[in-house]
Amino acid sequence: MAELLLQTERLTKQYRRFKAVNEVSMHLEKGSIYGFIGKNGAGKTTFMKMITGLANPTSGSITLFGETGTGLAKVRGKVGALIEAPGIYPTMTAYDNMKLKTLAMGRYDKNYIMDLLTLVGLADTGKKKAGKFSLGMRQRLGIALALVGEPELMVLDEPINGLDPQGIVEVRDTIHRLATERGITILISSHILDELSRIATHYGIINNGELIQELSAEELRNRCSDRLEITVYNASQQAAPILEKMGVPFQIVNESLIHVNGQTERSAEINTALVTSGLAVSELAVKGEALEDYYLNLTGGARNA
Helix, strand or coil, X not given: CCCEEEEEEEEEEEECCEEEEEEECCEEXXXXXXXXXXXXXXXXXHHHHHHCCCCCCCEEEEEECCEEHHHHHHCHHHEEEECCCCCCCCCCEHHHHHHHXXXXXXXXXXXXXXXXXXXXXCCCCCCCEHHHCCHHHHHHHHHHHHHCCCCCEEEEECCCCCCCHHHHHHHHHHHHHHHHHHCCEEEEXXXXXXXXXXXXXXXXXXXXXXXXXXXXXXXXXXXCCCEEEEEECCHHHHHHHHHHHHCCCCEEEECCEEEEECCHHHHHHHHHHHHHCCCCEEEEEEECCCHHHHHHHHXXXXXXX
């Protein structure tokens, strides 16, 4: 069984009558890239602030590196975070921003700074002030600042939000290198599922403060793979027994619609079995579902602009 680096149990944050985070139980495996998905305002940032100690839970518990309660203070140094806007001095270079952070943490070393800047692709920015950086470059500098101290867990809140396509690729590649080259476990939030699907190994989907599903990337791909959609009369009473006898995994959506995950190569066989049993099959079609559509169907939300 994989080692859990972070686990929360019914974690809740309430502001008066409003529950920004409502009894969230998350399981984050060591070495994973956990895509935390939800609309703006779903509770992602509030949850991450509680994990990093920037906000206190109303109720529930956090277990981090095996520590909980007062023991969390001993392991907070193993967590690097980029939540909301990175704390960057715009009139200073990337190197000088890093120098200030490393001095504050007692880690100043020129080679150490250049190693981190190289990792995030900012080693050649020279005397260019951070205020002149693109948004993607500022995000990568924020990640470099969060890396000071060799954290084992990185918490990244919407690091690709608002970036142009080039900036998204740069930040995405940086995150991938952190996981593959440095072995850092990553919790990354976003409402852009398509981009997360390129790097995430696990997912948690949050909606209105509630974690409604956790699943691996493989499980998500299987659920979004091609499926058969069968339109037939009296699905549960007549069609279901036939499919069960054939050993076909299926889901009854309603009394006239059945979803069969996979099994597309057996479409003709399934259709023949239903028709020869006297059922009127109105339609049998092979359809796929995009990852973003899966999320939207699960949450019942509108597509983000």
